[in-house]
Amino acid sequence: MANDDDTTSMISLGESKGSVCGIPLRYLTRHGIIAGSTGTGKSRAMQVLAEQLAASGVHVFVSDVKGDASGFCQRAFTSGKPDDAPSETETKWKARNSLAPFEPQAFGTNYWSASDRFIPFRFSVASVGSVLFSRLLSLNPTQESHLAIAFSYAKKNSIPLDTPEQLLDVLDQLVSTNQRGISPSSISVIQRKIIALQESGLERMFGKPAVRLEDLGGLNVLNLSDARSDMAVTMAPAFLLQKLFANMPEVGDSDKPQFAIFFDEAHYLFKDANKSLKDLMVTMLKQIRSKGVSVFFVTQDVTDIPDEILGQLSTKVIFSQKTMTEKGNARLRALAKSFPKSDFDVMEALKSLPPGTALLSTLDDTGNQTSPVKVKVFAPATTMSVVPDDALRKACDAALLKKYAKKEAAPKAKPKAAASPKPETRERPAPPVFKPAPSPKVQPVRVKEVVKEVVIEKKVVKKTGPGILDALLGGLLKLLQFLLKAAGMVITALIIKPLKSLCKYLTKKPIRIVYFLLLLLLIYALSVNWAIIASALERLKF
Ligand SMILES: Nc1ncnc2c1ncn2[C@@H]1O[C@H](COP(=O)(O)OP(=O)(O)OP(=O)(O)O)[C@@H](O)[C@H]1O
Ligand SMILES: [Mg+2]
Incomplete structure (x- = not known):
């Protein structure tokens, strides 16, 4: 941060003590924050930074939750236009920007939306990846591994994975x-969660054509004002981070960022995110810097940003903070203490800065936080007013509007080399329907024949019914059955049961088996040599 004459390598934020106060571009390669109570000038400071970064050749992406950062496509105080803000007059602009190294100007801007209001900002499920998708669905580790298998199965079998519907198909396969x-019960849990996700408003953000990074060059604004109540507010920026994270090459230290992202109303970014999703975003944010992507969080409350991220921030533009509670005061004291010593009371300044004036501090080349400076932020070169939708659509690149306008119908997820003999559709196998057997075409003549046959059969049965011989044979058979059963019972009682108990007894202690075998051997020896033993005994007697 410096009062620098070399404005080409610097972003001029505003005026401080009669000179231009700027931030060297190389300091902006790290993440930053713009914080302050409502109406203090955060979005305007963001506008000033975004405009100048874009003018310096950095690709800029603004996530605009409220829709009030739409002015980039119109120069400031476009006179005669009814949409000009009352405060935005030429005289005021010129008075505020007497030192500004820029003139009012419009920027070529593309406006995107989660809906089809502007250029639809779509992603393919595959580009979101199984990890982010699992976190989005709050899956447990087992379910997460199932989803990873589904993603790699789709890849291996060249199955397109653009929409959640296709993912459901793959899970079925x-x-x-x-x-x-694969555990079918885990699969059904994942499927239930995907179906819930489809109903949460995110479905429209998936599909083809998915946004391509090369179409995000220059200045781009994602207008989320019509998606504030759904998950798109959290997920659209997360998907973009993931896409950049996966596709941007490592650049290491550079003299300016390649890509700058501004998250206005940044608390939305973490608002609906579960813990694991938050953790993943923190990891991405930490690592994405080395890919030349710097992120600016614009928020009312610094504590909306996770501590791990706060610790990584370099540039801080802090407007006045209104605090009513003791807790709020404590937070403000902590914030004031995070700045190095200054020639004014930082805590007091944080409470009393007028709107449009901020404290600016950044990390210098040695990695130390610079002393805060009071900066009266310039008015942006573009209008501060909300630009109507039709003007925003007109500002967009017509080719991009056309390219992304129509969402392609997603085909059923079938392997390209259709190999599976099993059903591939998501329809659950229909429960077996018991159709009544086709009734025979009953012709009167045939019925008669059938009846005749039955009657004949009955007659036969009557003729050959059980006689005395049959009764005798039957009785004998029953007796035989009884004898066999009795013999079986005797054998079981006299042989099998004792043998079983003997086995049980012997196997309890293995040594018993040895004794038993010795006993058998002795019996055998005695039986074989009984004649000799008997004669020996005879001889002993006499
Ligand atoms: N740098 C500036 N130059 C000129 N006017 C400014 C500047 N900063 C703030 N203002 C005035 O203050 C108003 C509010 O500014 P801004 O919209 O940036 O506030 P904010 O902090 O983003 O508020 P919110 O939290 O409600 O979004 C602007 O409409 C403008 O009139
Ligand atoms: Mg704002």
Whole structure:
């Protein structure tokens, strides 16, 4: 941060003590924060930074939750336009920007939306990846591993994975083709969660054509004002981070960021995120810096940002903080203490800065936080007013509007080399329907014949019914059965049961088996040599 004459390598934020106060571009390669109570000037400071970064050749992406950062496509105080803000007059602008190294100007801007209001901002399920998707669905580790298998199965079998519907199909295929290690119950839990996700408003963000990074060059604004109540507010920026994270090459230290992202109303980013999703975002944010991506969080409350991220921030633009509670005061004291010593009372300044004036501090080349400076932020070169939708659509690149306008119908997820003999559709196997057997075409003549046959059969049975011989044979058979049963019982009682108990007794202690074998051997020896033993005994007697 410096009062620097070399404005080409610097972003001029505003005026401080009669000179331009700027941030060297190389300091902006690390993440930053713009914080302050409502109406203090955060979005305007964001506008000033975004404009100048874009003018310096950095690709800029603004996530605009409220829709009030739409002015990039129109120059400031476009006179005669009814949409100009009352405060935005030429005289005021010129007075505020007497030192500004820029003139009012419009920027070529593309406006995106989670809906089809502007250029639809879509992602393929495959590009979101199984890890982010698992976190989004709050899956447990077992379910997460199942989802990872589904993603790799789809890849291996060249199955398109653009929409959640196709993911459901793939999960079905895992079950129907009995893939190794797959538990159908885990699959159904994942499927239930995907169906819930489809109903949460995120469904529209998936599909083809998915946004391509090369179409995000220059200045882009994602207008989420019509998606504030759904998960798109959290997930659209998370998907973008993931895409950049997966596709941008490592650049190491550079003299300016390649890509700057501004998350206005940044608390939305973490608002609906579960713990594991938050952790993943923190990891991505930590690592994405080395890919030349710097992120600016714009928020009312610094504590909306996870501590691990706060610790990584370099540039801090802090507007006044209104605090009513003791807790709020404590937070403000902590914030004031995070700045190095200054020639003014930081805590007092944080409470009393007028709107449009902020404390600016950043990390210098040695990695130390610079002393805060009071900066009267310039008015942006573009309008501060909300630009109507039709003007925003007109500002967009017509080719991009056309390219992304129509969502392609997603085909059923079938392997390209259709190999599976099993059903591949998501429809659960229909419960067996018991159709009545087709009734024979009963012709009167035939019925008569059938009846005749039955009657004949009955007659035969009557003729050959059981006689005395049959009764004798039957009695004999029953007796035989009884004798066999009795013999079986005797054998069981006299041989099998004792043998079983003997086995049980012997196997309890292995040594008993040895004794038993010795006993058998002795008996055998005695029986074989009984004649000799008997004669010996005879001789002993006489
Ligand atoms: N740098 C500036 N130059 C000119 N006017 C400014 C500047 N900063 C703030 N203002 C005035 O203050 C108003 C509120 O500013 P801004 O919209 O940036 O506030 P905010 O902090 O983003 O508020 P919120 O939290 O409600 O979004 C602007 O409409 C403008 O009139
Ligand atoms: Mg704002």
